[in-house]
Structure formats: structure tokens, C-alpha cells
Amino acid sequence: MERTKIGESEGLTFWLAQPEDYDAVMTISEDIYGGKDYLPHRYQDWMTEPHRVVILAKKEGKLVALESGLVVDEGCTVVVEGLRVCTSERGRGMAGTIQRFTDQYIRQLYPTLRVKRLTRGDDPGPEKLAKFTLLDRRAILSLCGEAKSFDDFLSDLNAKIESEPQLVVLDEVQQVKSMLLDSEISSRLQLPGGAFIFDWQPLQPIEGNLEVLQRRNLTWLADRSVSPTFLSVHTPPYPIPYKGGSLRFNIDMFGTSQALAQRALISHLEKVRGVIHGVVLMQVYMHKSLWEGMRRFCEGNMGVQRYRDYWEQLFLERPL
Ligand SMILES: CC(C)(COP(=O)(O)OP(=O)(O)OC[C@H]1O[C@@H](n2cnc3c(N)ncnc32)[C@H](O)[C@@H]1OP(=O)(O)O)[C@@H](O)C(=O)NCCC(=O)NCCS
Known part of the structure; x- marks a missing residue:
């Protein structure tokens, strides 16, 4: 052409x-x-x-x-x-x-x-960010291990869980749609800058984005299917060049319950068990108040370890 x-x-x-x-x-x-x-x-x-x-x-x-x-x-x-x-x-x-x-x-x-939005994983400081409105910052927990170590890691996590809050899978388009149309969703889930961010991509909770979300093949977990107070979403693991070929696995959490975040992490890992192989780099994006508890929850396994200290995802906007 x-x-x-x-x-x-x-x-x-x-x-x-x-x-x-x-x-x-x-x-x-x-x-x-x-x-x-x-x-x-x-x-x-x-x-x-x-x-x-x-x-x-x-x-x-x-x-x-x-x-x-x-x-x-x-x-x-x-x-x-x-x-x-x-x-x-x-x-x-x-x-x-x-x-x-x-x-x-x-x-x-x-x-x-009207606006241009972006997320970035480095913070160039206030001078460079002056052109943008900083809508929010999210904490990132980065873990890495061989796929076969994740079974053992899961057993460790299960042993540490004290209460048993259950999560439901939102697998119907209708469920996702009614959540997007729920006028309270942004405040209830404390959405960063009023948006969902899935694998670094911010999207407002509005019906017009349903089609974009459906393309992503996401797995949605919530504390309840109507009016959730906690939501956790993973993108299917995908290949990256790291160490000659690895998998990247991203989980985005919304809400501030530590117990639900721990349960969600276990559920997401159970769902990709059998699908992951080789080296897996897992990143969990969450409200800043959850990070320390999640770090401790994930500590102590020899096979799956943190490969980065606390870091943040910055969510930026500027008029176009
Ligand atoms: C980040 C990268 C694109 C910067 O390119 P560069 O041409 O060397 O950047 P310079 O510092 O010379 O250019 C400065 C301009 O780029 C912008 N810029 C630099 N890094 C940026 C970034 N990460 N995101 C958005 N804009 C960036 C600056 O704001 C500045 O814009 P201005 O001219 O309007 O003031 C380059 O280093 C790169 O390719 N890195 C690897 C990929 C990467 O990290 N991409 C960032 C995605 S968020």
C-alpha cells in the first residue's frame, strides 16, 4: 500500500x-x-x-x-x-x-x-508535571517468580488468610454495564481521578467505554454484583521480552479493604493457574493505603519475590 x-x-x-x-x-x-x-x-x-x-x-x-x-x-x-x-x-x-x-x-x-490523559511509572517532579493536572497516584506491588513457584506461593497466601470474605465474578456484560452506569461507583470504589485504570489505561465508568472494555478480555471480581465496594480486575497474562521471554500479569484493584484485596489476589492467581508458564512478572495496582499490608501478605516465599520497592503509577491529564 x-x-x-x-x-x-x-x-x-x-x-x-x-x-x-x-x-x-x-x-x-x-x-x-x-x-x-x-x-x-x-x-x-x-x-x-x-x-x-x-x-x-x-x-x-x-x-x-x-x-x-x-x-x-x-x-x-x-x-x-x-x-x-x-x-x-x-x-x-x-x-x-x-x-x-x-x-x-x-x-x-x-x-x-477535550482532554488528553496518560499514566506513567516515573515521577519527573513538579516542574515537568506543571503542564498536567495530577489526577491521582496509585501504589504498585511488583512480584516475580517461575510459574511453578506460584502454586507454593498460593498455598502460603491461603494459609495466611484469616477471614473468608467471598468475591463474585462479574461475567455477564450486563453486570459490568450496570456497574458502569451506577452513579455512585466512583465514590464507592474511590476510583482514581474518577476513572478505572486497567493495565495502565484510564477509562471513565460510562456506557460508551463498554465496548473498549469488552475487547480487553478482562476478569472482574467484586465483593457483590450490585453496588460493589471493592473491585479487582486482571488482564490475561501476556508475553514480554524480559529474560528472553516472560509473562506479565497485571491486576488492578479498586477499593480500600485489605481483607478483600488479599482474597482477590488469591482468586486471580487461582484463575491463571495452569495458564502461566516460565517467568511471571506480576504487578498489582492499588490504593496507596493497601500497599504495605499487601507487601507483608506476599512476603516470605522463596520462589515468588518482590523485585521492586514501593513505586507509583501517576495518572495525568491536560486540556487538548
Ligand atoms: C521517555 C522518552 C520518550 C523521552 O524522549 P526524549 O526525546 O529523550 O525526551 P526529551 O527529554 O528530549 O524531550 C523532552 C520532551 O518530551 C517530554 N517527555 C519526556 N519524557 C516523557 C514521558 N515519559 N512522557 C511524556 N512526555 C515526556 C517532555 O515533557 C518534553 O516535552 P516538551 O518538549 O513539550 O517540553 C525516551 O527517553 C524513551 O523512549 N524512553 C523509553 C520509553 C519510555 O520510557 N517511554 C515513556 C512512556 S510514559
């Missing part, structure tokens, strides 16, 4: 990414997130995902940067993801150039857009 350049700025030309750009995109992605990058797994899905724009920047014909945006929240928000600049071009403002181009390009395509 003949390519059409969609713009140029500051010595860069911009192009819409195509499936056949995969290898070139992987070349500029080699060191990203210490091997825990989701893009090798997601890239081809992004090529066909509705309302997603993936933009490549080239310099002298060579791929140097990528940025992507997904339009959500019934056309009001673009969630930007995937930003990267090839190592040899970093530190010269190129990330700013591709972001500015992407913002104006997507705004032209979707005139209803």
Missing part, C-alpha cells in the same frame, strides 16, 4: 503506522521498561483497534519515534500510550515534537476531544 506522509515538523516526517512496520518499531523498543514492554505483544492489535491512531516519526527516512492515542470516554478523551524515541535521538526534545504533532493530528480527526 502506498504510504502518505501525514505531516512534518522540526526535521521529522510523520506517518501512520502499518502492520509491516513491526520490526522497525521493535528495533527502537529494545531496551524499553527493562524488557517489560507491552508493545511487542499489542502492536498488531493496535493496527486494527477502532479509534486508535499510531503515529511514527522518521528522520532522514529512518524510524526514530512512536506515539499512539486511543479515543475513549465517548469521544471526549484521548489516552496516549506507547511513547518512545530511539536511543540515539533521546535528550533532544524529540518526544515533545512527536507528542505535539500527535495531539493536533488526533484533535483534527476527533473535534469532540
